[in-house]
Amino acid sequence: xxxxxxxxxxxxxxxxxxxxxxxxxxxxxxxxxxxxxxxxxxxxxxxxxxxxxxxxxxxxxxxxxxxxxxxxxxxxxxxxxxxxxxxxxxxxxxxxxxxxxxxxxxxxxxxxxxxxxxxxxxxxxxxxxxxxxxxxxxxxxxxxxxxxxxxxxxxxxxxxxxxxxxxxxxxxxxxxxxxxxxxxxxxxxxxxxxxxxxxxxxxxxxxxxxxxxxxxxxxxxxxxxxxxxxxxxxxxxxxxxxxxxxxxxxxxxxxxxxxxxxxxxxxxxxxxxxxxxxxxxxxxxxxxxxxxxxxxxxxxxxxxxxxxxxxxxxxxxxxxxxxxxxxxxxxxxxxxxxxxxxxxxxxxxxxxxxxxxxxxxxxxxxxxxxxxxxxxxxxxxxxxxxxxxxxxxxxxxxxxxxxxxxxxxxxxxxxxxxxxxxxxxxxxxxxxxxxxxxxxxxxxxxxxxxxxxxxxx
Amino acid sequence: xxxxxxxxxxxxxxxxxxxxxxxxxxxxxxxxxxxxxxxxxxxxxxxxxxxxxxxxxxxxxxxxxxxxxxxxxxxxxxxxxxxxxxxxxxxxxxxxxxxxxxxxxxxxxxxxxxxxxxxxxxxxxxxxxxxxxxxxxxxxxxxxxxxxxxxxxxxxxxxxxxxxxxxxxxxxxxxxxxxxxxxxxxxxxxxxxxxxxxxxxxxxxxxxxxxxxxxxxxxxxxxxxxxxxxxxxxxxxxxxxxxxxxxxxxxxxxxxxxxxxxxxxxxxxxxxxxxxxxxxxxxxxxxxxxxxxxxxxxxxxxxxxxxxxxxxxxxxxxxxxxxxxxxxxxxxxxxxxxxxxxxxxxxxxxxxxxxxxxxxxxxxxxxxxxxxxxxxxxxxxxxxxxxxxxxxxxxxxxxxxxxxxxxxxxxxxxxxxxxxxxxxxxxxxxxxxxxxxxxxxxxxxxxxxxxxxxxxx
Numbered sequence: 001x002x003x004x005x006x007x008x009x010x011x012x013x014x015x016x017x018x019x020x021x022x023x024x025x026x027x028x029x030x031x032x033x034x035x036x037x038x039x040x041x042x043x044x045x046x047x048x049x050x051x052x053x054x055x056x057x058x059x060x061x062x063x064x065x066x067x068x069x070x071x072x073x074x075x076x077x078x079x080x081x082x083x084x085x086x087x088x089x090x091x092x093x094x095x096x097x098x099x100x101x102x103x104x105x106x107x108x109x110x111x112x113x114x115x116x117x118x119x120x121x122x123x124x125x126x127x128x129x130x131x132x133x134x135x136x137x138x139x140x141x142x143x144x145x146x147x148x149x150x151x152x153x154x155x156x157x158x159x160x161x162x163x164x165x166x167x168x169x170x171x172x173x174x175x176x177x178x179x180x181x182x183x184x185x186x187x188x189x190x191x192x193x194x195x196x197x198x199x200x201x202x203x204x205x206x207x208x209x210x211x212x213x214x215x216x217x218x219x220x221x222x223x224x225x226x227x228x229x230x231x232x233x234x235x236x237x238x239x240x241x242x243x244x245x246x247x248x249x250x251x252x253x254x255x256x257x258x259x260x261x262x263x264x265x266x267x268x269x270x271x272x273x274x275x276x277x278x279x280x281x282x283x284x285x286x287x288x289x290x291x292x293x294x295x296x297x298x299x300x301x302x303x304x305x306x307x308x309x310x311x312x313x314x315x316x317x318x319x320x321x322x323x324x325x326x327x328x329x330x331x332x333x334x335x336x337x338x339x340x341x342x343x344x345x346x347x348x349x350x351x352x353x354x355x356x357x358x359x360x361x362x363x364x365x366x367x368x369x370x371x372x373x374x375x376x377x378x379x380x381x382x383x384x385x386x387x388x389x390x391x392x393x394x395x396x397x398x399x400x401x402x403x404x405x406x407x408x409x410x411x412x413x414x415x416x417x418x419x420x421x422x423x424x425x426x427x428x429x430x431x432x433x434x435x436x437x438x439x440x441x442x443x444x445x446x447x448x449x450x451x452x453x454x455x456x457x
Numbered sequence: 458x459x460x461x462x463x464x465x466x467x468x469x470x471x472x473x474x475x476x477x478x479x480x481x482x483x484x485x486x487x488x489x490x491x492x493x494x495x496x497x498x499x500x501x502x503x504x505x506x507x508x509x510x511x512x513x514x515x516x517x518x519x520x521x522x523x524x525x526x527x528x529x530x531x532x533x534x535x536x537x538x539x540x541x542x543x544x545x546x547x548x549x550x551x552x553x554x555x556x557x558x559x560x561x562x563x564x565x566x567x568x569x570x571x572x573x574x575x576x577x578x579x580x581x582x583x584x585x586x587x588x589x590x591x592x593x594x595x596x597x598x599x600x601x602x603x604x605x606x607x608x609x610x611x612x613x614x615x616x617x618x619x620x621x622x623x624x625x626x627x628x629x630x631x632x633x634x635x636x637x638x639x640x641x642x643x644x645x646x647x648x649x650x651x652x653x654x655x656x657x658x659x660x661x662x663x664x665x666x667x668x669x670x671x672x673x674x675x676x677x678x679x680x681x682x683x684x685x686x687x688x689x690x691x692x693x694x695x696x697x698x699x700x701x702x703x704x705x706x707x708x709x710x711x712x713x714x715x716x717x718x719x720x721x722x723x724x725x726x727x728x729x730x731x732x733x734x735x736x737x738x739x740x741x742x743x744x745x746x747x748x749x750x751x752x753x754x755x756x757x758x759x760x761x762x763x764x765x766x767x768x769x770x771x772x773x774x775x776x777x778x779x780x781x782x783x784x785x786x787x788x789x790x791x792x793x794x795x796x797x798x799x800x801x802x803x804x805x806x807x808x809x810x811x812x813x814x815x816x817x818x819x820x821x822x823x824x825x826x827x828x829x830x831x832x833x834x835x836x837x838x839x840x841x842x843x844x845x846x847x848x849x850x851x852x853x854x855x856x857x858x859x860x861x862x863x864x865x866x867x868x869x870x871x872x873x874x875x876x877x878x879x880x881x882x883x884x885x886x887x888x889x890x891x892x893x894x895x896x897x898x899x900x901x902x903x904x905x906x907x908x909x910x911x912x913x914x
Binding site: 010106167168170171172175191252257349350439 | 625629644717720723
């Protein structure tokens with residue numbers, strides 16, 4: 001227990017240090033060195049990923065009772081089904097496959113001061129579902145099965161920094177959800193920990209300034225989803241951190257709105273066997289929707305000499321179409337705000353989280369009438385270039401999803417136009433976003449990517 | 458949207474107004490008038506509650522497939538089972554009955570200034586499981602089935618004040634859990650709303666100052682659980698509200714500890730049919746544990762001329778033994794702190810919430826060895842009278858539980874004794890408690906009662 005009284009932060013990742021690191025440009029590794037290093041990692045970590053029929057998945061099979069696709073150990077994850085009834089959105093009832101992964105993994109970024117500037121320890125990591133092999137990942141990105149090594153495999157580097165950190169060195173530590181349409185109740189522990197000078201970058205790791213990471217964030221398929229969600233949990237560093245004064249709504253008003261949306265809507269999710277789904281059919285190689293919408297479940301065989309296990313096979317969820325995730329931002333009386341949508345996804349633990357202004361795969365709405373199209377989608381598609389602050393195609397988690405990509409957009413709204421947003425939307429200030437991100441289950445993973453992008457501008 | 462800039466609270470339930478109301482003593486109703494009025498309500502609302510065999514429960518029956526006890530409408534609630542595996546606590550595996558109540562109800566207290574002093578609109582309400590008929594309840598205490606009147610019944614008074622409040626009049630609005638050993642994923646919307654002068658007290662209602670409610674809180678079985686949990690969500694009013702300076706741990710340290718406890722422990726909860734439970738047996742009149750421990754499920758027939766529905770029957774959960782819930786408190790460098798326990802209960806939505814220092818039914822531990830007795834229980838039982846700041850036997854929710862009562866204790870710890878608490882416990886400052894209570898699923902219902910009691914001293 002420390003003595004109360006002083007309230008200076010016990011670690012270096014304060015708003016001012018983060019702001020300095022964000023402004024720093026190159027740190028101990030130049031941008032040119034980084035790209036050379038990354039290409040080497042790419043070659044070094046080359047993976048061969050081949051789609052295979054389910055019956056060729058080593059260690060995986062369909063449960064005879066439920067039809068669920070499970071690993072014989074009972075660990076890792078499984079693909080089952082759910083039946084959803086919802087009074088949110090245009091479709092009130094459906095069934096779908098979903099990934100069950102009850103274990104809570106660790107996504108952690110280590111930070112330390114080098115020559116007075118905060119650096120982040122980033123990892124070059126290839127995942128089977130990535131379109132481009134290696135992407136920039138957190139220092140640690142490990143499921144509990146991984147890091148407790150229940151099934152052998154090599155030790156997860158740096159995991160001890162996150163399992164037993166000194167309490168005062170923890171900058172952020174919060175359980176956050178992942179894709180609620182694809183994962184049932186999945187959450188990972190998002191951590192940022194300040195480490196001592198003795199921690200050095202191993203072969204697949206490098207120290208980058210926040211400024212470098214922010215620049216890389218705007219490159220297509222460069223910074224992976226797990227790194228992006230951890231970045232979003234950092235303290236706000238713009239405009240002197242949390243010193244921003246006003247907001248369009250009080251914190252109580254925002255929390256009350258979110259509480260009301262959770263309380264008034266009914267979303268019921270019942271487990272269902274994968275073989276019991278309506279509108280989905282199963283071949284020897286895919287589980288697919290009869291209209292070719294949403295996603296397929298496929299089997300993949302992965303060969304690599306660099307992974308904890310050199311060769312393995314696993315199911316992957318392969319989305320149909322490119323997602324769109326867009327956040328409208330503006331200053332209200334000089335204070336940065338963004339427009340969030342209270343959004344129900346069946347896999348959320350508590351009904352509703354805040355999503356971006358727009359989040360959809362437009363193809364999945366093509367068969368629905370105009371009034372059922374996602375709100376603000378047409379404005380986003382008709383945006384002017386000078387209002388587009390961020391426009392990159394980024395990958396979702398490559399360990400579970402095959403070539404899952406979304407176009408992430410930050411769009412500046414007219415400063416003087418008070419868009420009528422309705423009860424599904426609220427403008428939150430940057431300070432309010434930071435506070436909500438200290439608690440789990442408030443903001444979804446797509447919104448968190450856009451918060452990281454927003455701060456990177 | 459309001460204009461930013463000024464940050465004075467838009468409603469009157471600020472810390473200073475709450476402090477004034479807490480100090481006010483009698484308001485528009487004297488204490489003597491209150492007790493007379495309450496006794497009248499008691500007579501007026503007399504209920505006859507009779508235990509009946511399950512087969513005599515009107516509208517209820519055992520599902521032929523699962524054995525679950527359900528209402529034929531599919532609404533209200535049901536009694537099913539769960540299988541739990543947990544690496545928390547001395548017992549690693551068990552099955553038990555549990556109440557499923559997926560609907561989110563409203564627990565709301567209306568407040569208004571009368572002659573410059575804030576008053577709370579409290580309700581005299583009898584519940585079938587109460588030991589003493591009428592208890593003091595929130596203005597509104599209604600399940601969604603109640604207030605949307607899906608099954609007839611009369612309108613819930615004052616519900617509109619809570620369904621569509623002016624955003625700026627909302628003082629607190631948060632989803633909070635209820636007993637995680639008895640309810641699966643139950644949560645209610647806890648609200649405090651400031652209302653205008655036009656709102657008057659109807660027959661079963663009265664306006665009391667916070668000081669009066671605080672005094673009543675220390676009386677046995679007087680203020681019901683639903684009122685207590687709403688009171689705990691009020692802003693902190695002691696010591697100038699949130700102006701308290703230091704704390705034993707930073708907010709980040711506290712959140713990190715709670716995140717770690719959630720991430721590192723595994724508590725898996727699988728639904729099970731009521732007829733599939735091990736160690737539980739079913740007669741025509743009870744579902745009981747073979748050792749007579751924990752609780753029974755019984756059927757009850759209720760007659761009354763004052764309820765929304767004049768006569769009805771329902772299952773009730775009848776606990777065995779009197780619970781103990783104790784919170785150790787002390788000032789650390791002048792700042793009030795309380796000792797909370799990171800506690801797993803199978804019905805929690807996210808594995809762990811903060812509970813009191815001690816929470817148990819001692820009888821349920823009688824068969825376990827000394828080292829498996831709840832931590833701090835012996836200290837609590839051996840407390841000195843001069844260190845006992847609060848000691849009342851209070852009722853849990855009488856709408857679902859039959860004669861469920863716990864002895865609630867606040868115990869002053871030695872100021873200079875730094876008790877070694879271990880990783881299951883942390884001292885939180887009053888300010889940190891207030892902040893956590895703005896978010897759901899952080900602090901359990903027994904701890905919330907003790908927070909309300911702590912503030913009432």
